[in-house]
Amino acid sequence: MCGIVGLFCKNPELEPLLGEYLSAMLVQMDERGPDSAGVAIYRDPASDGWSKLTLYCADPAVDWDAIGGEVLDVRAKHAVVLLEGDADEAEAAIRAAHPGVRVMSAGRVIEIYKEVGRPRAFAGEFRLDDFAGTHGLGHTRMATESRVTTEGSHPFSTGHDLCLVHNGSLSNHNRLRRELRREGIEFQTENDTEVAAGYLTWRLREGDSLETALESCLEALDGFYTFLVGTADGFAVLRDPIACKPAVLAETDDWVAMASEYRAIAVLPGATDAQIWEPEPRVVYAWEKALVA
């Protein structure tokens, strides 16, 4: 199993309520994924010349101010830090200087928070209701392919301001991981979704558009998946050709939502009257600010 939720605010008046709605959606997916929970929030872009990183440290006594950047926010064992310069350089510098700190996300807009435990506890611990933002993704995990750890939780970063959440399981992740390591992609876990994220990172690095990169997953990945991919401007959905992992899309004048089941969408205002449909297998669905403005 596993549960996926996503919410994109078409109406800017909803943005202050993004966290509240996303939290309510995530809690509805409790039974689908009681092992761990996570969200990606898109909010407060860093200024030109700056990058924003979400960092994680297992040691609760970590001194985030010693990292060297401007600490914007601390939630549970995560901190959001602003650093001057390119996100790649900032990430490399932190990995070199602070081996006990993991970089959960990097870019200018994205923030990723994830932890072992059930979604209601996660929502409280990370104060999800507080978040304002343009769009967000969430995941509740029922682990199948690898251990239940913070690192094995979703979302997975797939590059600057990009992330992936996944419902399903991949069969060819070991071979693909070996191939991607030869291309210079780094992996932190034995998790299958991290391989899909690494594959997307590689394709995007090689110059694919997001849509092309997702379409190439249909050939490269063997297994079951419903993917939700977050970008700086919106999100995209893809289901494998067999499409046994569920997905529901819904849209009103005010928002676009994606979830594993309708009950996660039912918590949104106007859900009853929303346009609701099931995404077709093998078709990339995408929403971006530019498309819906």
Added chain:
Amino acid sequence: MAVAADVEVVDLATTALRDLNQRLHDLDPDAPDPRSWRIVNPNGAHAVACGLDALVDVEIVGHVGYYCAGMNKRATVRVRGNAGTGVAENIMSGSVVVDGNASQSAGATGRGGLVVVHGDAGARCGISMKGVDIVIRGSIGHMSAFMAQRGTLVVCGDAGEALGDSIYEAHLYVRGEVAGLGADCVEKELRDEHMAELRALLERAAIADVAPAEFRRYGSARQLYNFKVDNAY
């Protein structure tokens, strides 16, 4: 909204789903009292009105989750909204009508009764059906009627890939395009008895705007399974 005095209204926003289903299960099968039920605020809940075995009419106002009206026997269930995975799965008798769309595996493994979806149904519609009649006003997804043994699947729109893969003796009728036929599923002649079967089913489904002659018939080439066809139903 005015509600007739003899309609039992249950609000799932304030009533536990198990309490509702238990009350429906506790009814006298032949003389249920009350006989008419209206369920409001389902909000995508799973297993609403599942396992009924009584001559009741149940109207569900809103969208439901998985396995709504699963294993239905004798009851008439109407969903005024969309239904998730496995609506009317393993239906035995009675009828289940969805006004909106249904997700995958609608009417799967059904042994009898009638399932009607006025919108589209997703993948695997009527998978392993064993006697149920299914009428879809819109289109159906891939792998529908996989290993379908008995019963009838009527699709007024299009069918996805691998329709009727490994089919036994179910009757398939599709009015629109078929993206592809599965193994051992072939097009067959639409004869008068098939037109009569279609006419009766469309009438039972209250679909009046399509004509039986507009459909094409599909069924088993009988090359894949080893039963002697004279023993078939």
